[in-house]
Amino acid sequence: MNNEVCKTIREALQQASLLFTERGIANPRLNAEVLLQHLFGWSKAKLLAEEREPFPPDKWELFQAWVERRLSGEPLQYIVGVQEFYGRDFRVTPAVLIPRPETEILVEEILKRRLWWKEQRPVVDGDPGQQYAQDPAAEARPVVADIGTGSGAIAVTLALEWPEADVLAADISPDAIRMARENAQRLGAQVRFLQGDLVEPLLETGVRLDVLVSNPPYIPSREIAGLAVEVREHEPRLALDGGEDGLEPYRRITQALPSLMREQGPALVGFEVGIQQARRVAEMIERHWPGAKTDVVKDLQGIERVVLAWKNESGPACFP
Structure with a gap:
């Protein structure tokens, strides 16, 4: 950027937007607006209302950086x-x-x-081997695990x-x-965190799960080099690389389902x-978790994005 401080916030917005456009960055104005919003701690409405105000000289160096x-390609989210x-x-x-918007579909x-x-959960009295049997008050509390939690989203x-x-929540990365953990504390969520590779920390605890959720690495190793620079050079490869065909984490998790699930x-x-992986992942579940039923949910672009599997004794009325 020009070393000379822009006279107004609007000029700074325009200059940054132009630079992003020239570099081929998608949504250039939005990128500039987000940087300025975080720089000043403002909402978008306030930014637009104050855009004719003088740009504070003491914030120019940070904005330039x-x-x-x-x-350079660093993701906007890491900068702010x-x-x-x-x-x-x-x-x-x-x-x-x-975290991506597609992952909200899985949560939803x-x-x-x-x-x-809750409707399908049987009474636990006399249910040998179940951790709730000695605590009837806990009968309606499902045990949920997120494998490969990352930011904890x-x-x-x-x-x-x-x-x-x-x-x-488990993750291999300390x-x-x-x-x-920081996100959980800041947002007031009660989550128990375990460090280890995929299913290993859960297996070590001996816990039996009611719900298992995971957004594991699923990019085939050979495709990493072709990803956008924002992803390839800045996001952790550990969270992207799913092995030779992108399916290795699913193999390991589905093989462990009989030992993990209630x-x-x-x-x-x-x-x-990932794209074109849903049917193969569903087949893995059906092979390793006998009796499970599966369903596939598409994202807003029509891509098969979420695979669901379930078991119960009387049949899930609300599925798929």
Whole structure:
């Protein structure tokens, strides 16, 4: 950017928008507006109302630095440090994948089944091996786990939207666990965090789940190099790379379902998947979790984005 401080906020907005346009950054004006909103701590309405005001000289250097970072391809969310998910702001850093709108579909589909789970849950008295058997008061509290939690967006949202649930979240990255824990504390969610590779920390606890949710890495290794620079060079590869065909995390998780999911009563599994992966993931579930029924949910672009699987004794009236 020009080292000379712009006279007005509007001039700064226009200059940044032009630079983003020249660099081929999508939604250039929106990017400039978001940077200015976070710079001043303003809403968009206030930014537009104050755009003719003088640009504060003491903030020019920081704004220049932010614009240069965006021009280099760094995601906007990492620069401002937040991403909205399900109506809440989640802190994000390069240690975690930026939550996507598509993942809200997975959360929404799980939340739709809250009433189904409660209606199908049998009385636990005399139910050997079930952790609720000694605590009838806990009968209606499902145990929910989010595998590969990253920023904690899924786990924290489920904990806040389904307060009756006991939510666990696992991730292999210590930095991701710290970020997710910070988001949970800041948003007031009760989540238990476990560090480890995919299903391993859950298997170690011996917990039996009512609901398992996961948005694991699903990009085939060979396709990483072809991703947009914002993703390829800035988001953690650990959260992107799903192995040779992108399906390795699903293989490991589905193979463990008989050991993870509750044996009696309703049980529900939800995965976010990549393009053209849904049917293969559904087949894995059906092969490794005998008796499960599956369904696929499309996103707003018509892409098969979420795979659901469930078991219960009397049949789920609200499925698919």
